[in-house]
Amino acid sequence: MDDVLDINSLSHEMDELTSFLLKDENTRSLNTEKKEFSENVQFKLDSYMTAVKLNEKIVPADIIERRKKLPIYTKKNELMNAIVNNHVLIIIGETGSGKTTQLPQYLKEVGLTITGRIGCTQLRRMAVKSVTKRVAQEQGCNIGEEVGYTIRFEDMTSEKTEIQYMTDGILLRECTYDKMLSNYSAVILDESHERTIDTDILLAVLKWIIRKRNDLKLIISSATLDSVKFSNYFDGATVFNISGRMFPVNIIYNPFQLYDYERSAAKTVIMINEQKERGDILVFLTGEDDIETLSDYLNYEYKPSSLHYNLKIIPVYSALPWEQQALIFEPAKKNERKVIIATNIAETSLTVDGIRYVIDSGYVKQKVYNPKKDMEVLTKVRVSQAQAIQRTGRAGRVGPGVCYRLYSQSQFDLFPSAPIPEIKRTSLTNTVLLLKKIGFINLNDIDFLDAPPTDAINFALTELELFEAIDKTGHITEIGIKMASFPLEPNLAKMLIISEVLGCTEEILTIVALLSVSNIFFRPKKKQKLADKAKSNFFTNNGDLIMMMNVYNQWHQTSQDKNWCHENFINHRMLLEANSIREQLLDIMKSRKMKLKSSFSDMTPVLKSICAGFFQNVAKKKPYLANRKKYDYITLPSNEVVFIHPGSCMHKVLPAWVVYQKVVTTSKEFMRGITPIDCSWLIEMAPSFNLQI
Structure with a gap:
């Protein structure tokens, strides 16, 4: 079944009808069969004319032929039959088989878009955008119409959308406000072999959902999947193999x-x-x-x-x-x-x-x-x-x-x-918060494909309790629900929430947006000294995150001038992206009726808010020793030796107490994104944090 009207076939049918109607009227007794034939052709003609009137795109013949040349097309009927007859289907499609672009379209052809959207996850934003573009071309529509995509801070879908590509994290977040994924009739988890944390959590959540929803189709797709393991996980699900168009x-x-x-x-x-x-x-x-x-x-x-x-x-x-x-x-x-x-x-x-x-x-x-x-x-x-x-x-x-x-x-x-x-090697704090928001009180009730380390789960639960996102019984709190409504790591969400109390939401909103993009500073290898000198002009004793905020504010004062960015070795595109993220976070805050406030020149509330988000990343300066060339710091309570990164504006200030955004390991373990704090703020912002000051 092709996705567009076959104009040549329609023309042939119209010729037959015209010839038939030109016969002598006395011999033209329209029986039921001829009448149905006539109405069918007229319906096709009307549909075609309507498409022309609405200026809808007709898919070029070369695109139709390109789809037919894909290896998956040779098994199209067999595959569509498997889709109809299986609740869960595992597809092993070799590289180049066409599974990523064609599967959602086949699901549409068997009628699954009548009852809901077809969702297809991809691991990376680049893949989401490029695949959506290809499928929209094949469906003869613009992106955001029948075919759309959603990535973090960017939604290109509409009420017309039938096929939606997205990152796996987006679909997981949808589960937090639509536990049964009621908007979807089918979900495809593509490239599942890479086993990202979001994919593994989605597998567990979807396994729970399909036991409640007999009408939801689930397809697990990959090129190099352990099909036996996945089939057993889904109680002996059918495995369907598609050869790829692999050249030697x-x-x-x-x-x-x-x-x-x-x-x-x-x-x-x-x-x-x-x-x-x-x-x-x-x-x-x-x-x-x-x-x-x-x-x-x-x-x-x-x-x-x-x-x-x-x-x-x-x-x-x-x-x-x-x-x-x-x-x-x-x-x-x-x-x-x-x-x-x-x-x-x-x-x-x-x-x-x-x-x-x-x-x-x-x-x-x-x-x-x-x-x-x-x-x-x-x-x-x-x-x-x-x-x-x-x-x-x-x-x-x-x-x-x-x-x-x-x-x-x-x-x-x-x-x-x-x-x-x-799931076995990364922090689980954000994941556990989302699972709590979905409604999983006891994490032991979740059937993981590979269970995460107990230490990591326990640490995540402890951290969320310190953030006041869950209570001592493991139930999510009002603060936790509010934190989960932001597409942010829990510490950044907590910063935003506490900033409303401290009266500096405007400042923290900017900082959180900047922390959601890559480095805003350029440091070209052949101009490192010039770049470092330009960066030093923005240095402040209030730390790296305030420095970034100041850069953003100055950029706005220049009317977002690209030349100003070039002269100061600032990444203009990253600032534009941060600006877009800030606007979207602002919309979420307004929807939750959070008040927008500014502390203006008083940076203490801003620093306290940062402390509330990063209180577990705290370090204090070790006592001075004459034989030590550079000051080092000790993280608390883990007692790890760390250093201030040479690119930090705190590199020469050396405050007694700091919180940091992250630690990177090169020649040493360096703290990045450093903010000076008063140690008394730790008790004020995180009273449950067990820290021996």
Whole structure:
């Protein structure tokens, strides 16, 4: 069943009807069959004319043909039958099969949009936006009409929306105010193999929901899923396999153990450009720093000869705005070769035409949380074998390819088979708050695919009790309900709530919005001294978060001048994003009838509000020792040694007591986002916090 009117078929049927009606009227006795035929064709004609009158888009023939060429199309009827006859369906669709774009449309075709929306989760915002764009084209509509998406702080849906793509965190948050997901007739959890914390929680919540709702279809979809484990989890759910459109990919290992993978990646890019035929390159690195380092080298130091392609370098990581990330989809020019340098953001759900060569560093950055130290550290680790296979597959989506693995075959054999589920290695505070809001009083009642560590759950419960978000019986409080209404981490939500009491909601609203985006300060490698000097002009003794607020306020006074940002090494796009987030948080506050107040020049209420959010991230300066070159701090109550980051405006002020936003580990464990406090505020803002001052 195609998604658009078949005009050629309609024209043929109209010719038949016209011929029939031109017959002698005396011999034209319209029996029931002919009458139904006539009415059917007329209905189609009326529908077509209505579409023309409403200026609705007719899907081009090439898009229809493109859909038919996808591997999933060969199993369309069989798959639609499986969807109709199964409550829960597990689909193993190989890379390039078309499952991400086609499954929601097939669900629509079997009539599931009559009773509700079809929701499809993706792991990353970039995938949500790009997939929505593709499906909207295939459905012949604009984004936000029949096909839309929702990500944090951005909702592109309407009352007309039938297919909704979203991040898994968005769907989980929907459960907090619609426990049974009554707006949906079907839910697809895509790329479930990556086992993010939100995906795992959704699996548990949806397992509970489908026992209450016989009308809800649940589809678990992935390319590299442990189908037996997932099938058993859902009481023997049917597994449906779809072959992918994978072209052969030649894997080339590096026989040596390499530590400088950035240099190796650069050499491999150059070798491909100078020795290999046309085709774009995708490089997998770990994060913003090494991506920018390689980008700078290829942009400014490598000069290809006239015999080789010019390189179009495209960095891709989550901190970049969508407009820059979307450059990966633009085709290379005639004498150009695209080099996409990305984090694992490009591993799944994205088809980038033209990729022929993949360079895999074999590393990824992963959040690891230690509840005893209350520290979450972003650590560079080896990828799993499943991730390496996903990366390799990027080279075989549109033609034969080559994957250069910057590690040996023997090293690959030692990689873990799959990544450690995020639920086992990250903070659970926000997750537990959402589960409480959904209505799970006793967390032991939740059937997890892999149970989270007991220590992490207990710490989350303790932390939420300190925030006064739950009471001693484990029930959510009014403060907790209000905190859960914000799409924020609990500590940021608590800052907003306490700021109303202290009369500084305007200031804290700005700070929370700024903490919800990436770093607003630029520090280009070739202009680090100039950038540091520009940043020092904003330094204040009130700490890094107040400094950020001051930057935002000055930017507003310049009428959001982009040139002012450039001159001061400020990221204009991040400020625009923060401004948008601030407006949306303001709407939530107004909906909850929270009062907007400003403390004006008095920063004490603002500092106290920050303390209320970050009281557990507290450190005090150690006594001075003559043989110590730099002051260090001790976290309380965990007694970990930490240092003030050199980029902090507190680096030379060295207050006796501070709270910090996070700890990052490089050469040392550095505190970032530092705010000076009076230690008496800890008792005032968090009276239950057991701290030996």
